[in-house]
Amino acid sequence: MSGYLLRAVSVLGEDKVDVLIDGGIISEVSKKPLAPTGVRTIDCDGLVALPGLVDLHTHLREPGREDSETVESGSAAAALGGFVAIHAMANTNPVADTAGVVEQVYRLGREAGWCDVRPVGAVTVGLHGTQLAELAAMAHSAARVRVFSDDGKCVADPILMRRALEYVKAFDGVIAQHAQEPRLTEDAQMNEGFVSSQLGLRGWPAVAEESIISRDVLLAEHVGSRLHVCHVSTAGSVEIVRWAKSRGVMVTAEVTPHHLLLTDELARSYDPRYKVNPPLRRDEDVQALRQGLADGTIDAVATDHAPHPVEDKECEWSSAAFGMIGLQSALSVVQTTMVETGLMTWAEVSDRMSTRPARIGSLRDHGRPIAVGEPAHVVLLDPRGKSAFTLEANASKSRNSPFLGMELHGHVEATFLRGRATVLDGKLVG
Amino acid sequence: MKRHLLSASDLNVDDAILILDTAEELAKLVDGPVKKLPTLRGRTVVNLFYEDSTRTRISFEAAAKRLSADVINFTAKGSSVSKGESLKDTALTLQAMGADAVIVRHSASGAAHQLAASGWIAGSVINAGDGTHEHPSQALLDAFTMRRHLRGSKGDLAGVRVTIVGDVLHSRVARSNVLLLATLGAEVTLVAPPTLMPFGVEQWPCEISYDLDRVLPRTEALMMLRVQGERMNNAFFPSMREYSRGYGLDDKRASALSPEAIVMHPGPMNRGLEISAGAADGLRSVIVEQVANGVSVRMAILYLLLGGAFVEEVSL
Secondary structure (H helix, E strand, C coil): CCEEEEEEEEECCCCEEEEEEECCEEEEEECCCCCCCCEEEEECCCCEEEECEEEEEECCCCCCCCCCCCHHHHHHHHHHCCEEEEEECCCCCCCCCCHHHHHHHHHHHHHHCCCEEEECECCEHHHCCCCECCHHHHHCCCCCCCEECCCCCCCCCHHHHHHHHHHHHHHCCEEEECCCCCHHHCCCCEECCHHHHHHCCCEECHHHHHHHHHHHHHHHHHHCCCEEECCCCCHHHHHHHHHHHHCCCCEEEEECHHHHHCCHHHHHHCCHHHCCCCCCCCHHHHHHHHHHHHCCCCCEECCCECCCCHHHCCCCHHHCCCCECCCCCHHHHHHHHHHCCCCCCHHHHHHHHHHHHHHHCCCCCCCCCCCCCCECCEEEEEEEEEEEECCCCCCCCCCCCCCECCEEEEEEEEEEECCEEEEECCEECC | CCCCECCHHHCCHHHHHHHHHHHHHHHHHHHCCCCCCCCCCCCEEEEEECCCCHHHHHHHHHHHHHCCCEEEEEECCCCHHHHCCCHHHHHHHHHHCCCCEEEEEECCCCHHHHHHHHCCCCCEEEEEEECCCECHHHHHHHHHHHHHHHCCCCCCCCCCEEEEECCCCCCHHHHHHHHHHHHCCCEEEEECCHHHCCCCHHHCCCEEECCHHHHHHHCCEEEECCCCHHHHHHCCCCCHHHHHHHHCECHHHHHCCCCCCEEECCCCCCECCCECHHHHHCCCECHHHHHHHHHHHHHHHHHHHHCCHHHHHHCC
């Protein structure tokens, strides 16, 4: 018994249909009740089905910091969050800047089997920002890398950024930029504004992000390359991306769930769970990011899932590590901030969390509609009710979530990867 | 009053006046034949200093001892902190030793706040300066000094025109003073080159000026902040001489003050940079008095936070 009948499921939040998953693909979609034999039936009354989610921005910490996350634990958290494909960032130790390291991460992902783990290759050797890494070797490796990023660090050198943008055209790659002007953000701790002035924490000004994005969209236009902007966090960044797209620049952008919900006011607690890079911004920025995501200026929601061990967060703010975990809470945050507010439909959620991120990552097998003949990557979510993310439910090896104890809408019921259930009844299928 | 003193914003106007009035009472007692009060006998006060600050530490130590508390000095140097013990582990150690109050000085903004909020320590936490955030006991002793000279040691500071000059951006003294003085009704003007004003300062409850000479004649209390010469390496100002010319209190500027005005400095001073020797030692200077007042004010803080029944009685 390998197949599943999703009975009376609301695909993209629309009219109820029966969906038959068999042989790794979606074999039937019918408005009339189906009665197949030899498959398990899941009563989906009240549940919404979306194409399996794709995350463009995940830190899995392996190799090097297996105490905070492994490919196995991180991809399990991803499956619980409704993800079927995740992009593992390159800032591991050793850095994923060679074919050997990306193939290792790729292999670990396959062995774990919770979702497709797509390694991101570093743009520069060791993330040092001085010499291009062997991008073609990573692209042509078994891991078939298409997204390259020094995330955690900005490719600040303009000539290096230009060359990287040009070079990856040969294999349809994309440079995902962590936009942070380094000199403007030395020892920066939080958003520069009224709150930072009161808290005496060194400011991370919006202009440090916006100036790099401005430069990069102009570079991408000049050389005719694809640019992806990681975790845009300011209203100004949204404006710049909107302007660039209106000129036909091949730029895409992502926003994190936490930047759609949380503001710099939370830093008043000096609780390092709220320390993240780029930092939490003002409410005006949050509203602009929501608008940008709703109107499509921002293409994707990406988690920037960044696990850290307890000791790196249970310390003084200025000594604490930047980052938050977010795979398991992402869809609930998006429902809470975008769907419940009427800003987006489930079809648009599917576009921003599956279709477009898959396209940006050149994942042909993902981001496909729930239609006959398509690969059976499906997430079932229950949009009813609110609940808090808890440590009991947490599958990550780290617990640095800003959403612990925060009531959010909806939860993931089941995730299917190529027709195989990785999650059922909200629990991993081991 | 709250259990901790972390920020000047923890105090409402009644709390602040209560501390100042209590400090006056305690100063009178200690100036009399009995130098020491038995109030905090058997209580343990820990000075937890992660940053060198001899003057603040001995001020709190003297205050605690005059109230008969047992004082433990825990400094980063010569302790396990320098070997990398976490704030949490140190706090748990102090808790195990039964600290009734922890006075903390730390280079990280928010460290005192974290100690108080973490649940690691059961006693009161008093912020003795955290990074570039706050230094509330300094603001209280400054307010105490202003009130003595300008308001006859009574009530609030309504309408007192205070000018704070210098490196506001990096100054915890300025942050606490702006908050407390606003609570007490004073009219504060900050003066600094724009590079040393925090981004967002226009939302603070005070006025901003880049022109010291224009502000001086109407100033009643002039507070000069310490400016570190190294700041010019980060392009905050071109040279020490240019800073001094624009924002230093030299003898000529001191003479532009009204005769009743007072000159203050939280110390330690850079004589010749932000303040001339003549101004620092002149008739208007109350800088040495600030140090003495610091002990009285810190006695009042400890007395009110740890005073048992008395706190219950007056708590608001």
